[in-house]
Amino acid sequence: GQQVMQIPQYQHVQEGEDFTTYCNSSTTLSNIQWYKQRPGGHPVFLIQLVKSGEVKKQKRLTFQFGEAKKNSSLHITATQTTDVGTYFCAGPTGNQFYFGTGTSLTVIP
Amino acid sequence: NAGVTQTPKFRILKIGQSMTLQCTQDMNHNYMYWYRQDPGMGLKLIYYSVGAGITDKGEVPNGYNVSRSTTEDFPLRLELAAPSQTSVYFCASSYRGRNSPLHFGNGTRLTVT
Numbered sequence: 001g002q003q004v005m006q007i008p009q010y011q012h013v014q015e016g017e018d019f020t021t022y023c024n025s026s027t028t029l030s031n032i033q034w035y036k037q038r039p040g041g042h043p044v045f046l047i048q049l050v051k052s053g054e055v056k057k058q059k060r061l062t063f064q065f066g067e068a069k070k071n072s073s074l075h076i077t078a079t080q081t082t083d084v085g086t087y088f089c090a091g092p093t094g095n096q097f098y099f100g101t102g103t104s105l106t107v108i109p
Numbered sequence: 110n111a112g113v114t115q116t117p118k119f120r121i122l123k124i125g126q127s128m129t130l131q132c133t134q135d136m137n138h139n140y141m142y143w144y145r146q147d148p149g150m151g152l153k154l155i156y157y158s159v160g161a162g163i164t165d166k167g168e169v170p171n172g173y174n175v176s177r178s179t180t181e182d183f184p185l186r187l188e189l190a191a192p193s194q195t196s197v198y199f200c201a202s203s204y205r206g207r208n209s210p211l212h213f214g215n216g217t218r219l220t221v222t
Contacts, residue, residue, distance in 0.1 A: 030207065042199055043152070045210035088151060092207035095140065095159050096167060099152040 004091050006100035014108050019076040021103035023089035030092060032065055032072045037102075038085045046074075079107050111135050115200050115214035122190040122221045130185040130217050132200030140206040141183040142167075143175065145196040146216075152199065158183055159206065190221045 003026040013019050023032065031050045035043040047056055049065035049072060056063045062075045072089055084107050089100040116131045134141065139160045144152040154167030158177040172194060174186040183202075187194060197218050201211040 033210065035211075042213040042216050043201075043211070044213070048208075048210065090211070095165075095206045096154055096157060097142065097207070097211060098154070098168075099144075101151045104149075 004089060004098050004100040006087075006089060006103050008103055009101065010104045010106070012106045012108060013079050015081060016078050019079050019083070019105055021074050021087050021089075021105075023072045023074075023100050025070045025091050027093070028069050030069075032069075033090045033097070034063060034072075034074055035088045035090060035099075036085050037088065041085075043088060076105075079105070081107050081109055083107055113200055113202055113212050113214035115198075115217050117217060118215065119218045120220070122187075122219065124190060124192065124221060126190050127186070127188050128190070128219075130187070130198055130200075130219075132183045132185065132214060133181050134183075134200075134202040134212070135181065136202060136204070136212065137180060138202035138204050138212070139180065140203045141177065142201045142203075142211065143173070143183070143185045144199045144201065145169065145194075146199060147196050155185065155198075187219075192221050195219060195221045 005024050033048045034046040037043045053067050054065040060077045064073045086102045086104045088102045090097045113134045142157045143155040146152050153169045156175040158164045164175050197216050199216045200214045203209045203211050
């Protein structure tokens with residue numbers, strides 16, 4: 001079955017430093033979605049990427065979809081304490097969404 | 110709009126007991142999903158539904174059952190609770206399945222002792 005892996009599993013950064021999480025799928029994806037989950041909260045949708053090589057930006061967040069549509073990345077510039085949480089990628093197979101293992105981000109003030 | 114509503118928020122079960130986790134959405138979404146999230150882990154798909162009357166197994170369906178008699182409701186049933194089912198359960202819905210975002214409920218934290 002499909003597997004979606006994310007690295008790193010944990011990341012601690014000083015406030016103001018950049019952060020990147022990588023997502024890799026064992027199969028080609030039709031699209032990929034990114035979610036953020038605050039501690040004690042539920043996942044919240046951030047963005048969807050559909051096209052090969054697509055790059056989208058949301059303020060300090062930059063999302064990329066690989067050329068082969070099997071990998072993706074999320075980059076946060078100049079992290080803030082409000083960025084704390086776990087970031088998940090999710091890729092569909094049929095009508096099912098498989099979530100990555102997540103990257104937990106801690107921002108040290 | 111309330112979005113996706115899950116009840117209860119917390120529950121403690123004894124081994125062998127049964128319970129139903131309720132999930133309802135008011136967005137008229139056809140697609141609904143149940144996930145479980147173990148501490149420090151990702152989300153695993155238990156069951157999903159593409160519309161009323163249609164359900165299908167996900168990655169980890171053993172020990173669970175679902176039904177989808179209406180578009181709005183997608184309850185998850187645990188028949189014989191086991192400690193391995195201690196987890197946080199999230200219900201989610203989407204408008205067009207794979208091509209649209211998932212909207213999650215606030216979750217149910219279940220402990221089986």
